[in-house]
Amino acid sequence: MRTPDEALAVEGVSHSYGLRDCSFTVRRGAVVALLGRNGAGKTTVLRAVAGLLRPYGGRVLIFGEPVERGLARIGYVGQQAALYPMLTVAQTLRLGARLNPRWDRAHAISLLGVGGLRATARVGSLSVGQRTRLALVLALGKRPDLLVLDEPLAGLDPVARTELIGALMADVADRGTTVLMSSHVVAEIEGVCDHVVVLGDGRVRLAAEIEPALDQHRVAAGPVRDLGVLDDHGVIELRRDGDEFTALVRAVAPLAGPVTWHRPTLDELLLAYLRAGVPQPIDEVTPA
Numbered sequence: 001m002r003t004p005d006e007a008l009a010v011e012g013v014s015h016s017y018g019l020r021d022c023s024f025t026v027r028r029g030a031v032v033a034l035l036g037r038n039g040a041g042k043t044t045v046l047r048a049v050a051g052l053l054r055p056y057g058g059r060v061l062i063f064g065e066p067v068e069r070g071l072a073r074i075g076y077v078g079q080q081a082a083l084y085p086m087l088t089v090a091q092t093l094r095l096g097a098r099l100n101p102r103w104d105r106a107h108a109i110s111l112l113g114v115g116g117l118r119a120t121a122r123v124g125s126l127s128v129g130q131r132t133r134l135a136l137v138l139a140l141g142k143r144p145d146l147l148v149l150d151e152p153l154a155g156l157d158p159v160a161r162t163e164l165i166g167a168l169m170a171d172v173a174d175r176g177t178t179v180l181m182s183s184h185v186v187a188e189i190e191g192v193c194d195h196v197v198v199l200g201d202g203r204v205r206l207a208a209e210i211e212p213a214l215d216q217h218r219v220a221a222g223p224v225r226d227l228g229v230l231d232d233h234g235v236i237e238l239r240r241d242g243d244e245f246t247a248l249v250r251a252v253a254p255l256a257g258p259v260t261w262h263r264p265t266l267d268e269l270l271l272a273y274l275r276a277g278v279p280q281p282i283d284e285v286t287p288a
C-alpha cells in the first residue's frame with residue numbers, strides 16, 4: 001500500500017538488460033545501499049530511478065508521482081561523471097545554477113571546499129576522482145530530495161571518501177534527503193546506510209532494514225550429519241566443507257540442536273545473499 005512516507009517505489013520493473021520484475025520501496029530519509037554482483041542490474045535500476053532509462057515493464061514512482069514528473073527532485077551521479085571537459089569548475093557550477101531551479105550556490109561552493117577543487121581548474125584536467133567529486137557537488141547543489149548514486153566512492157582516495165560521506169550524511173541529516181547508492185564495499189555501507197537491497201539474476205533477493213534483517217537471520221555451523229536442524233528455517237545459503245557445514249538461515253523457529261548459532265555480521269548476511277541462487281522473500285521473516 002502506498003504511504004505519504006514513501007520516497008521511491010520501484011514496481012515490477014523489467015528490462016532487456018536482465019531485470020525481471022524488480023520491486024522495492026524506499027521511505028523518505030532512508031539511506032539505501034543497492035548491492036549485486038557485476039552485471040546484476042544495479043546501474044540499470046539506478047538509471048530507471050533517475051528517469052534515464054525507460055523500463056520495458058513496471059513503473060517507478062518518485063514521491064508518489066511518475067519519475068518523469070519528479071526529475072527536478074532527483075540528483076544523479078553515474079559511474080562516468082557527465083561533465084563538459086572544456087569548462088572550468090566555476091563554469092560548471094554556473095551551468096548547474098542555470099539548469100536547476102532549486103540550485104543552492106552557497107551550498108555548492110561550501111562543498112567545493114570539502115572536495116578541495118580549484119574553481120579555475122579545467123574539468124578536462126581533473127583526475128577521475130576529482131571529476132567524481134565535482135559531479136557530487138553538482139548533484140548536491142541541486143538540493144535534491146532523492147539522491148541516486150552509482151558507486152559514488154569508487155574513484156576516491158580514503159580521505160576524500162570520508163569527507164564526502166560526511167558531507168552526504170550532513171545533507172541527509174539537515175534536509176532528510178533520501179539516498180539510493182550502489183556499492184560493492186560492505187565497509188562503505190556499514191554506519192552509512194540503514195537499508196539494503198540485494199539484486200541477483202535481475203531480481204530483488206533481499207530488501208530490508210539492516211538491523212532487523214541481522215536480527216532475523218542466523219549463521220548455523222556444525223557437522224553435516226546434523227543438517228536436519230535447518231529443516232524448520234528458510235535456508236538462504238548452505239556451504240559444505242568436508243564433514244562440516246555453514247549456513248545462513250532466516251530463523252523462523254526456535255534455534256535448537258547440536259550446532260552453533262550466531263547473529264550474522266553485515267558482511268556474512270550480504271555475502272550469503274550475493275552468492276545464493278534462489279530469490280527469498282523477506283516478508284514472512286519473524287525474529288529468532
Ligand SMILES: Nc1ncnc2c1ncn2[C@@H]1O[C@H](COP(=O)(O)OP(=O)(O)OP(=O)(O)O)[C@@H](O)[C@H]1O
Nearest residue numbers: 016017018036037038039040041042043044045182
Ligand atoms: N547498453 C547496454 N547494452 C546491452 N546490454 C547492457 C547495456 N548496459 C548493460 N547491459 C547488460 O545489462 C546487465 C546489467 O548491467 P548493469 O550495468 O545494470 O549491472 P551492474 O549491476 O551495474 O554491474 P557492475 O557491478 O559491473 O557495474 C549486464 O548483463 C549488462 O551486460
